[in-house]
Amino acid sequence: MPRQVIITAALAGSMTMKEHNPAVPYTPEEFVREAKQAEDAGAAIVHIHFRDPVAGIPTTEPAIMQDVVQGIRENTKLLLNLSTGVSLESTLEERKRPIVHHSPDMASLNPGTMNFCTVNYKDGGILADKTYHNPLLGTLEFGRLMKEKNIKPELECFEPSHVHNALFFFEYYDFLVPPLHFSFVFGVMGGVRFNSDMVNSFIHAIPAGSTWQGIGVGPLSFQVAMASAIHGGHIRVGLEDNIYSDVLTKTKAKGNGELVDKAAQIVRLAGCDIATPAEARELLSLPRKAGAA
Numbered sequence: 461m462p463r464q465v466i467i468t469a470a471l472a473g474s475m476t477m478k479e480h481n482p483a484v485p486y487t488p489e490e491f492v493r494e495a496k497q498a499e500d501a502g503a504a505i506v507h508i509h510f511r512d513p514v515a516g517i518p519t520t521e522p523a524i525m526q527d528v529v530q531g532i533r534e535n536t537k538l539l540l541n542l543s544t545g546v547s548l549e550s551t552l553e554e555r556k557r558p559i560v561h562h563s564p565d566m567a568s569l570n571p572g573t574m575n576f577c578t579v580n581y582k583d584g585g586i587l588a589d590k591t592y593h594n595p596l597l598g599t600l601e602f603g604r605l606m607k608e609k610n611i612k613p614e615l616e617c618f619e620p621s622h623v624h625n626a627l628f629f630f631e632y633y634d635f636l637v638p639p640l641h642f643s644f645v646f647g648v649m650g651g652v653r654f655n656s657d658m659v660n661s662f663i664h665a666i667p668a669g670s671t672w673q674g675i676g677v678g679p680l681s682f683q684v685a686m687a688s689a690i691h692g693g694h695i696r697v698g699l700e701d702n703i704y705s706d707v708l709t710k711t712k713a714k715g716n717g718e719l720v721d722k723a724a725q726i727v728r729l730a731g732c733d734i735a736t737p738a739e740a741r742e743l744l745s746l747p748r749k750a751g752a753a
Contacts, residue, residue, distance in 0.1 A: 464735040465727045466694040466743060468505040468673060469498035469716045473700025474518040474547040481703040483715040487513040488527035495532045497717030498698070502724035504740035505566070506532060507541040509700065510558070518547040520557035529562055537737045539746065540564040541614060544602055548576055548590045552598050559605055565746050568643070569603055569613035570594040571625040575650030592618075592650075596625065603635035610747045615642045618651035623665040630667070639745055640670045643696065646684050647677030654680050659687055671744055679707045685723050689730035694743075697723045 471485055471494045478484050485491045495506045510528055512519045532538060542558040544567055559567050573595065578588035606613050613636065615626045623642070630636045644662040646654035654676060666672065673694035676684025681702035685695045697719040705713040705722065713719050727734050735743060 462731060462733045463692070464739055464743060465689055465730070465732045466505060466673070466735045466740040467503045467720055467723045467727065468507055468541065468694070468696040468698070469495070469503040469720050470507040470509075470675075470696055470698030470700035471495065471498070471716055472509050472511055473698075474509050474543075474545070476699055476703055477516055481699055481712050483713065484516070484699050484703075486511045486516045488524070488531050491528045492531040492535050494699075494716045495536050495538055497715050498720045499536045499538050499737075501717040501720035502727075502734045503538065503716075503720045504735050504737045505539040505541050506536075507543060507568070507696065507698070507700070508532075509543045509546065518550065520546060520550070520554050522557065522561050525558060525561060529564075539566065539737050539740055541566040541568070543568050545570060545592075545616070548592055552593075552595075552601075556602060556605070559602065559609060559611055563609045564611060565741070566612045566614050566641075566744075567606055568616050569599060569606065570616045570622075571596075571599050571629065572617075572619070572622040574618050574622075574648075577649040579649045599625070599629065600633065600635075603629065603633070607635040607637070612641060612744060612746050615640060616645065617642055617662065618645045618648055620652075620661055620665060623662065627665075627667070638667065638669060640667060641744055642666055642670060642672040643675055644672060644693075645675045645677070647680040654684060654687075656687075659691060663691065663693075675701060677701055679704075681719075682707070682722060682726065685726050686730070689726055689732055694735075695723050695727065 542564045576592040674684040674688035
């Protein structure tokens with residue numbers, strides 16, 4: 461049987477704005493629209509950073525989160541993956557709210573602090589010199605809450621040390637239950653570049669039986685998707701990671717659905733099947749849930 465590949469649509473992120481691509485969702489209605497189009501194109505999971513409906517800035521205001529989660533649950537069969545990253549400016553208490561107020565199928569869990577910068581690759585200029593603050597005690601607190609609420613952690617690894625930190629937690633604490641699920645992120649300045657050596661380093665560092673997906677930032681999005689499909693991983697695309705349907709011509713995507721459609725083409729070209737939400741639940745060993753908490 462062909463291998464099944466899960467496609468996740470990261471709908472908005474914390475940095476891409478409507479000025480970058482008008483399809484970036486801000487309102488609950490826009491999130492539902494983007495989620496539905498992603499599902500129709502082949503996505504099994506949506507990854508959500510909530511946004512203020514007017515200003516578009518990242519938020520974890522409970523009423524806004526509730527409207528988005530309820531809307532997607534009522535209008536799709538997608539699995540929900542809520543971000544606990546939120547934004548580089550958010551406090552840990554703000555970042556914890558998605559898993560305090562909700563019990564999604566999955567949530568991101570960040571096992572390490574890093575530089576998270578924007579640079580100009582033409583002249584080497586450092587445009588934004590920021591830090592993504594993820595203290596180990598914060599990871600421990602978030603992870604224990606996820607276990608308590610039956611939420612599967614998605615371990616966000618921007619560099620190999622993050623995998624090693626995750627292995628530390630796996631060895632000494634009980635909130636990570638195998639099979640573990642990892643995201644390998646390529647292209648963030650402060651993390652790692654994308655090449656075959658780094659892909660293999662990540663794959664060989666994780667425990668046997670684990671699952672993983674590749675995430676490529678900006679022009680790397682579809683390149684990483686191809687490598688993931690070929691090397692046994694799953695795929696994430698979406699307006700959080702990349703605003704273009706064609707990077708070479710700088711053609712902006714009409715929405716998340718168009719990006720998922722390209723990912724689906726990659727899956728088929730790799731000789732794999734596209735996993736449905738129900739199949740993704742089995743592949744990731746997710747608990748069965750009955751609605752929001």
